[in-house]
Amino acid sequence: MSSTPAVTTGPARPLPWLPPVVHTAVLFGGLYGVAVAGGPPDLPRAAAFSLTLLLLAVLDHAERRRFPGRTPPRPAVALLLARLTLYVAANVADTSGVARALLVLVPIAAFFAFGRRASIVLSVTCTGLLLAKNTLRVPQWFLRTDLVTDLLMSGLALVLAITMAGVALREQEARVRLGRALAELGDSHDRLSAYAARVAELSATQERNRLAREFHDGLGHHLTAIAIQLEKAAAFQDLDADAVRHAINAARGSADRALDEVRQSVRTLRDESEPFSLSVALADLVGHSDGGAQRVTLGLSGEERGHPVTLLTALYRAAQEGLTNAHRHSGAAHIALSAEYGEHETRLVISDDGLGFPSDGPRDGFGLRAMRERLGPLGGEVMIDTAPGRGTVVTVTVPREPVPEPAR
Structure with a gap:
């Protein structure tokens, strides 16, 4: 039979109220038996009986003060032996027979200190002591109904005591596990709150970066177009009135487009x-x-x-950035923009016949960085083919289905 291991530290002892209740009941029962017994009372035995119960109460109080949790094994052995001695002394001094109820506390104390096996062994020992007492003191005791009934009731009380101790210990262990689970749940809640705050912070940062890219790619493009048209109008103001008027109208159209971009961004936010x-x-x-x-x-x-x-929005912003760069820096006479919707990927190409630049020179301004940051989470790639005097080709390729980050 498996035994429940003793726990020397941790929560308070189970059933702390049981020993004082039993001691008090036995004390009043024994003194009542002395009071109602016929003949003169045996005061020395009554005093010895009361003293043993008082010592048991002092012993329990000292143990609770010294060991608020479970009692360690060595002190538990000494205390159990002291209790057994006082239980025997109380039964010897008792004239009413009520002190036998103290034996119920033996398996309970043993169960909490040493486990189920020790409790069962001590219960069998107590039952054997009662059997030996009847055998030695009362000839043919087994023919007396009161003694047999008393022995059976004592054994049943010991069995119930072991069962009650096991239930109490399991209930306490369940409370301890529940407390630990609640503490872990509280820690998990705190960590989740911290994670949620971190996610909110990252989301806000991501949204700020997105808005920065939106304004750069959208407003930047249109403001560049407005600047080009105004420069054209300034250059032709004394030469060609129609060209000036056309340039101003184009600048006004770009301003309207910029306003539309702002409204589109607001609608997206809403x-x-x-x-x-x-x-x-x-x-x-x-x-x-x-x-x-x-x-x-x-x-x-x-x-x-x-x-x-x-994917489509990212490609549109890439086209805006590519055209803005071509207008602003390339000096090209012709710019070609093409989009190819494939089954597995979409490709956008912006090519110009402008000045180009060295392939090993710096090329990543804010616009290209923003383009790569926008396309990176989608698994997209940006390739630039250029050389001085032969123009620039920017190729943007984005898979139709987003590529998982480990694969990227």
């Missing part, structure tokens, strides 16, 4: 945006990129339907 079409957006972008000078051409191939909106 989750009120309309379905996005990259083909329509690219055609509109090309039509307003240089004021109708026909320097920019657009080519579209494949089926746009079914591609994620995040």
